Amino acid sequence: QVQLQESGPGLVKPSQTLSLTCTVSGGSISSGSYYWSWIRQPAGKGLEWIGRIYTSGSTNYNPSLKSRVTISVDTSKNQFSLKLSSVTAADTAVYYCASYGSGRSWFDPWGQGTLVTVSS
C-alpha cells in the first residue's frame, strides 16, 4: 500500500522559494499510471489544490498559482517535489501531498502534511 510523506523547511523567508518533497513508499512512483498532487490548507481555512504531475512528467497547475509553481518528479529517489517562488505570508499553510490513479477522480492516499510558515 502506497504511503506518502512530506518533508522540507518549516520556515521560509518572504520573497524566497518554498521547496517541499514528498517521498513515496510501498510502491514505485514510475510504475502504473498515477497523478501526484500537492494541496495546501492555511490555518483554520479550507483546502486548495496546487497542482499535479503525471507519471509521464506532464503537469497541471492551479491558475491562481501557476506563475509561481513547479512540480517535478525524481524517479531515482521515488519522490516528487513542489517549488513555490516569491512566497508571502499568504503562502503560510499546511502542505499535503496526495495521489490518485489514472481514470480515477479522488485523492487517496494523502501524506500527513507539513506546516510551512513564511516569515522573516
Added chain:
Amino acid sequence: QSVLTQPPSVSAAPGQKVTISCSGSSSNIGNNYVSWYQQLPGTAPKLLIYENNKRPSGIPDRFSGSKSGTSATLGITGLQTGDEADYYCGTWDSSLSAGLYVFGTGTKVTVL
C-alpha cells in the same frame, strides 16, 4: 477561491442524522464525480466517499453520498462523537482545458 459551497456547520445529537450539501455548477459537479473527505482535528484529510456514492474499504455504511444535477450531499447516520470533524467535497472543474480540482468550503460537524 472555493467554487463549491457547503454550510459552515451542522450539528446533531448522538445517534441522529446529519446531511451536508455541496453546491456547484455544470462545469464541476454537474459533469464530474464528487468525492468527500473527512478531516479529524489535527490530521490530514481522509477519503470518505468517491464517485458520488461509493465507500472505500473500511468506511462504515453510516456514511453515504449522492449527487443530483449540480449538487451533492453527504449523509451521516447514527452520529458518533468520533464523527466530529471537518468535511469537504471535491471534484474536477472542466471550465479550464487543463483541469482544476476544486474543494468545497468545508463543513464542521458537531455532535451535541
